[in-house]
Amino acid sequence: MALNKYMHPRNIYKTPPDFGKLSKLFSEFSSISKVDVTGKIMIDFKDPHSLRILTKCLLKSDFNLDVDIPEDRLVPTLPLRLNYILWIEDLLDSIQRRDNIKGIDIGTGACAIYPLLAAVKNKWNFLATETDSESLSKAQENVQKNNLQEIIQLKKNTTQSIISHVFSDDPNQEFDFCMCNPPFYSTLQELYESRSPARLPPKNGFTGSPQELITEGGELEFCRQLIKESKMYKECVNIFTTMVGHKYNVSVLIQQLKLEGIKHTHTEFCQGRVTRWGLAWTFKDYDLIKLVPPRDKPRKKHTPTIYVLPELPNRDNKTDIALNKIKEILDKLDITNNLIDKRGKNVTLDIVAHTNTWSNQRRKRRLERRIETVAKITKPNEEKDEEHKTKLNSESVSGSDLPASTRDDESVCSQDKSFDSNVDDQLVDSVQVCKGQPLVHAFLKLVKKENSTLLELEYLDGNAGKEGLHQIAQYIKNNWK
Structure with a gap:
C-alpha cells in the first residue's frame, strides 16, 4: 500500500514527480524511461541505474543541485530524506530556533544528501562527518560542485566514536541538532535475510555498499552508543536525532530513554511503500513530546x-x-x-x-519417541542386512537367489528409513523460522x-x-x- 498520503504535509513529493516533464528536461531521463500502452511514461524502479538517474534529475529540477551518485554507493530516496529534514524543521521551530542554524550530519555518505538539501532549502550550516575515505572524497566533490563549501564543512572520522570526535578539536562548539541515518545491519548475512519471505518483493532495486549498510552490533547498538555519547555533550547540542530503520528497535530505544529520564519524541517517515522512524531527545528544558507529538493519530497502544x-x-x-x-x-x-x-x-x-x-510440544515429544523407536528397529535390520551382504559376497549368490526373508528385511528397512525421513520433515515443519x-x-x-x-x-x-x-x-x- 502506498504511504504517500502520510508524508510530511510540506513534502513536495506527496504529489508524485511528473515523468513527462523530466523526460523533456533531461535526455538522461528520457534514455531510461519508456511509454506504456496507455501513454504513461514509466521507468524500471528495480534497476539501480534508473534510480540513480531519476534521483540526479529530481535533485536538479527541484533543488538546482548537481550531484554525482557513484555506482557502488547508496542512491538516496529523496522523499525520505526530505521527510527527515522537515521533521527537524518542526523540532527547531518548536524551540524557537529559526536563524543561523548549525547541525551535524553523522555519516554523510558520498552524496552528502542531507547537508546539500538543507543548505539550499534552509541555508543551514553543517558539519558533516564520514568514516569511509572514498565516500568523503566524493562528498567533497559534490559540495564544491554546488559552491556550498562555505556553509558545509566535511570531517573524516578516524575514531570508533559516533559524535565525540566532533568535539576533539573544539569542545566548546555548539550545534542546534545532530542527525544520522545509521547502518541497519550487523552482518552481510543479516542484510540478506532481513526481509521476511511473507512480504511482497521490494518495488525498488537494491543499492548501497557494505560500509553504508553494516555496522558492528547493527542499528540498535549504534543508536545506543549515540545516546551514551550524547550525555557527554548535552550542553553542546540542543536536540539529538537519528533515523531508525526497524520498528522493533524504536520501542527498545524509547524504553531506554524513558528509564533514563531523557526527554524525547518520535515520528514515522512514510513514503512509497516504506516506513522509517525518527527519534529525537534532548537534555535541555524542552518537553519534546508535547512540543512535537509523535503523530496526529498515535499508534494504538497495546494493553499489557x-x-x-x-x-x-x-x-x-x-x-x-x-x-x-x-x-x-x-x-x-x-x-x-x-x-x-x-x-x-x-x-x-x-x-x-x-x-x-513453544508450539506443539506434545506432538514434538511424541514424534521424537517415534524416531527413537524407528531407530531401534532400523539398526538391527541394517546390521542383519549387512550380514546378508557379506555372506552373499563370499558365496557369489545372485540377487534373484536371495532368501525371501532377506528381501523382506530390505523392504522393512527401506520403509523405516522413509518413515524416519518423514518424521524429520514433520519436526522441521513444526518449527517456524x-x-x-x-x-x-x-x-x-x-x-x-x-x-x-x-x-x-x-x-x-x-x-x-x-x-x-x-x-x-x-x-x-x-x-x-
Missing part, C-alpha cells in the same frame, strides 16, 4: 496482558527466584532476553523470539504485589502477533512448576 504466577514449591516467592526461573524457561525456548530495568521488586526484560519453539523481523518482540515484566508475583507481557510487534505472545505466556504457565 497480566498473569498471576503460582508459587514455586519449596521456594520463597521472591522476584529474583522468579526472574531466574523465567530466564531459564526463555533460554530453553531460545528466546533472547535482556534486562533493561530492575527497580526494587519489579523487573523488565526485553524479549525477542525469532523461532517458534522467520528471518528479519522477529516472530514476537515484547516487554516482559515481573511485578511483586503483596504475596503474589505478576507476569506482565506488553506486545510490541512481530509476525506471530499477539497470539504468539499469548502462546509463550501459556508455555511459561504450563512449565512454571
Whole structure:
C-alpha cells in the first residue's frame, strides 16, 4: 500500500514527480524511461541505474543541485530524506530556533544528501562527518560542485566514536541538532535475510555498499552508543536525532530513554511503500513530546496482558527466584532476553523470539519417541542386512537367489528409513523460522504485589502477533512448576 498520503504535509513529493516533464528536461531521463500502452511514461524502479538517474534529475529540477551518485554507493530516496529534514524543521521551530542554524550530519555518505538539501532549502550550516575515505572524497566533490563549501564543512572520522570526535578539536562548539541515518545491519548475512519471505518483493532495486549498510552490533547498538555519547555533550547540542530503520528497535530505544529520564519524541517517515522512524531527545528544558507529538493519530497502544504466577514449591516467592526461573524457561525456548530495568521488586526484560519453539510440544515429544523407536528397529535390520551382504559376497549368490526373508528385511528397512525421513520433515515443519523481523518482540515484566508475583507481557510487534505472545505466556504457565 502506498504511504504517500502520510508524508510530511510540506513534502513536495506527496504529489508524485511528473515523468513527462523530466523526460523533456533531461535526455538522461528520457534514455531510461519508456511509454506504456496507455501513454504513461514509466521507468524500471528495480534497476539501480534508473534510480540513480531519476534521483540526479529530481535533485536538479527541484533543488538546482548537481550531484554525482557513484555506482557502488547508496542512491538516496529523496522523499525520505526530505521527510527527515522537515521533521527537524518542526523540532527547531518548536524551540524557537529559526536563524543561523548549525547541525551535524553523522555519516554523510558520498552524496552528502542531507547537508546539500538543507543548505539550499534552509541555508543551514553543517558539519558533516564520514568514516569511509572514498565516500568523503566524493562528498567533497559534490559540495564544491554546488559552491556550498562555505556553509558545509566535511570531517573524516578516524575514531570508533559516533559524535565525540566532533568535539576533539573544539569542545566548546555548539550545534542546534545532530542527525544520522545509521547502518541497519550487523552482518552481510543479516542484510540478506532481513526481509521476511511473507512480504511482497521490494518495488525498488537494491543499492548501497557494505560500509553504508553494516555496522558492528547493527542499528540498535549504534543508536545506543549515540545516546551514551550524547550525555557527554548535552550542553553542546540542543536536540539529538537519528533515523531508525526497524520498528522493533524504536520501542527498545524509547524504553531506554524513558528509564533514563531523557526527554524525547518520535515520528514515522512514510513514503512509497516504506516506513522509517525518527527519534529525537534532548537534555535541555524542552518537553519534546508535547512540543512535537509523535503523530496526529498515535499508534494504538497495546494493553499489557497480566498473569498471576503460582508459587514455586519449596521456594520463597521472591522476584529474583522468579526472574531466574523465567530466564531459564526463555533460554530453553531460545528466546533472547535482556534486562533493561530492575527497580526494587519489579523487573523488565526485553524479549525477542525469532523461532517458534513453544508450539506443539506434545506432538514434538511424541514424534521424537517415534524416531527413537524407528531407530531401534532400523539398526538391527541394517546390521542383519549387512550380514546378508557379506555372506552373499563370499558365496557369489545372485540377487534373484536371495532368501525371501532377506528381501523382506530390505523392504522393512527401506520403509523405516522413509518413515524416519518423514518424521524429520514433520519436526522441521513444526518449527517456524522467520528471518528479519522477529516472530514476537515484547516487554516482559515481573511485578511483586503483596504475596503474589505478576507476569506482565506488553506486545510490541512481530509476525506471530499477539497470539504468539499469548502462546509463550501459556508455555511459561504450563512449565512454571
